[in-house]
Amino acid sequence: xxxPVEFYFDFSSPYGYLAATRISQVAGKYGRGVEWKPILLxxxxxxxxxxxxxxxxxxxxxxxxxxxxxxxxxxxxxKLPDPFPVSTQAPARAIYWxxxxxxxxxxxxxLALYRAYFVDGRNISSPDVTADMLASxxxxxxNALAAIAEPAIKExxxxxxxxxxxxxxxxxxxxxxxxxxxxxxxxxxQVERWLRSGGF
Amino acid sequence: xxxPVEFYFDFSSPYGYLAATRISQVAGKYGRGVEWKPILLxxxxxxxxxxxxxxxxxxxxxxxxxxxxxxxxxxxxxKLPDPFPVSTQAPARAIYWxxxxxxxxxxxxxLALYRAYFVDGRNISSPDVTADMLASxxxxxxNALAAIAEPAIKExxxxxxxxxxxxxxxxxxxxxxxxxxxxxxxxxxQVERWLRSGGF
Numbered sequence: 001x002x003x004p005v006e007f008y009f010d011f012s013s014p015y016g017y018l019a020a021t022r023i024s025q026v027a028g029k030y031g032r033g034v035e036w037k038p039i040l041l042x043x044x045x046x047x048x049x050x051x052x053x054x055x056x057x058x059x060x061x062x063x064x065x066x067x068x069x070x071x072x073x074x075x076x077x078x079k080l081p082d083p084f085p086v087s088t089q090a091p092a093r094a095i096y097w098x099x100x101x102x103x104x105x106x107x108x109x110x111l112a113l114y115r116a117y118f119v120d121g122r123n124i125s126s127p128d129v130t131a132d133m134l135a136s137x138x139x140x141x142x143n144a145l146a147a148i149a150e151p152a153i154k155e156x157x158x159x160x161x162x163x164x165x166x167x168x169x170x171x172x173x174x175x176x177x178x179x180x181x182x183x184x185x186x187x188x189x190q191v192e193r194w195l196r197s198g199g200f
Numbered sequence: 201x202x203x204p205v206e207f208y209f210d211f212s213s214p215y216g217y218l219a220a221t222r223i224s225q226v227a228g229k230y231g232r233g234v235e236w237k238p239i240l241l242x243x244x245x246x247x248x249x250x251x252x253x254x255x256x257x258x259x260x261x262x263x264x265x266x267x268x269x270x271x272x273x274x275x276x277x278x279k280l281p282d283p284f285p286v287s288t289q290a291p292a293r294a295i296y297w298x299x300x301x302x303x304x305x306x307x308x309x310x311l312a313l314y315r316a317y318f319v320d321g322r323n324i325s326s327p328d329v330t331a332d333m334l335a336s337x338x339x340x341x342x343n344a345l346a347a348i349a350e351p352a353i354k355e356x357x358x359x360x361x362x363x364x365x366x367x368x369x370x371x372x373x374x375x376x377x378x379x380x381x382x383x384x385x386x387x388x389x390q391v392e393r394w395l396r397s398g399g400f
Contacts, residue, residue, distance in 0.1 A: 048257050057248050058370035062381060072400055073390050170258035181262060186386040190273050200272055 004033040005191070006176040008164050010041040011088035011124060012052075013172035014067040014078070017114040019185035020173070021076050024107060026188055030195040036106050038092035039161040041085075041172055048170050052085045070185065077119045086117075086125035089157065090148050094130050096156040097147035098139075105139065112137055204233040205391070206376040208364050210241040211288035211324060212252075213372035214267040214278070217314040219385035220373070221276050224307060226388055230395040236306050238292035239361040241372055248370050252285045270385065277319045286317075286325035289357065290348050294330050296356040297347035298339075305339065312337055 005027040009016035027034050045051050053063040064080060071078030091113045098106050116122040116133050124130050127148045135141035147153050164174070168181060175182045177194045193200055205227040209216035227234050245251050253263040264280060271278030291313045298306050316322040316333050324330050327348045335341035347353050364374070368381060375382045377394045393400055 044258075048259065058244075058365070058368050059248065062368055062370065062383060065381070066383070066387075069390065069400075073393065165258070168258050168262055170262065181265070183262060183266070184386070186384070187266075190269065193273065200269075 002030075002032055003178060004035040005195075006035045006037060008037045008039050008169050008172065008174040008176075010039060010172040011091040011113060011117065012085035013041065014080070014118060015070070015185040016172040017078070017118045018067075018070060018074060018076055019175070019188060020110060020114055022074070022185075022188060023173075023175070023191075026192050027195065029192075032195060034107065036095060036110050037160055037164070038088070038095050038110075038157070039164045039169065039172070040088065040092065040157065042087065043158075043161050044165055044170055047165055050170070054084065077115075079119060079121060081117055081121045081123075083123065086123060088125060089154075090127040090130040091124045091133075092157050093148045093150075093153045094134060094144055096153050096160075097144065097150075099156075102139070105137070108137060109134060109139075202230075202232055203378060204235040205395075206235045206237060208237045208239055208369050208372065208374040208376075210239060210372040211291040211313060211317065212285035213241065214280070214318060215270070215385040216372040217278070217318045218267075218270060218274060218276055219375070219388060220310060220314055222274070222385075222388060223373075223375070223391075226392050227395065229392075232395060234307065236295060236310050237360055237364070238288070238295050238310075238357070239364045239369065239372070240288065240292065240357065242287065243358075243361050244365055244370055247365055250370070254284065277315075279319060279321060281317055281321045281323075283323065286323060288325060289354075290327040290330040291324045292357050293348045293350075293353045294334060294344055296353050296360075297344065297350075299356075302339070305337070308337060309334060309339075 005023065007023050009020060024034050054060045067080060068078060095106055095110060098109060112133055113124050113130065117124045122129050124133065127145055130148065131141045131144040134144045171183050173185060175191055177191055180194055182191050205223065207223050209220060224234050254260045267280060268278060295306055295310060298309060312333055313324050313330065317324045322329050327345055330348065331341045331344040334344045371383050373385060375391055377391055380394055382391050
């Protein structure tokens, strides 16, 4: 099997959520897996000088409308949560815990955490809420909570985020196909053609 | 015939160029015309605090790659010009001159000016180069040059740009379909569905 598609995302990113619902299917059509890489956009914004979409003049109000419309366009359930955005250390660390323990459960957990936030409005920034979600998928709640507070897991999230910035990642979702970078849920059509043709 | 699709763009915007090559066909399928509205993104960036894509950390290098790849994806000829970006008062004012004199020539002139810059690398920020382009399409060169320097035409460009900012326009291309805003050449699929369905 060829190199997996690398999928960088923040759990508080609506476009990350939209793309997450489709990336496995797109990659799978071409015999590829997905490497799920949650990062913290807050650290990225310190480098780019940007900020969360709702905070940006003119772009903020448009973005809210565009998120909702893009979800309808793709037929994906979506409700802008409140609070939005939130810090996403807890769910991101949970994924790096699974990376070390049950990597085969990562995708289901990513999608469940995203749905919890962007469909059910649950505040996944809370370690307890994140642990509840994992428990509802049959994972061990107290081990999850311990992992979220564990220095090695914290360090793993920090180093993946730092490495993402070094590779030029400035938003979410940010996808690499054999080293070629694609930013945004609206690049999935180009991602697909790249996978099919090996470049264009 | 229903209300035309409003197409706001800056002549120095690669994604504006890409969308300009397709918007008439998309609108025409649903019996709509296109209202071409060149604006000055520089004035917009003063409000948003943003800047031209190549100047942005991390986003700059990605954007150059994405512009070229998006052009190949769409099958549109494209070569990133040097200098880039340029100020676009001259070509924008030329379009508002045509608005008053030969509106039926606007579309051909927009596309010719865009091609001159993004395919042939001609510096359309120069009034002489813009006037040459219009002359090559059979328009009067000296009248074009005079119009580019005319206070009423300058004021028209300023007022369309100000009005665009009031309407929330923060980038190029920025398209309104019956009041619904769409930002970016990658929203043409949503524009098309909106035209077909009257919303979704």
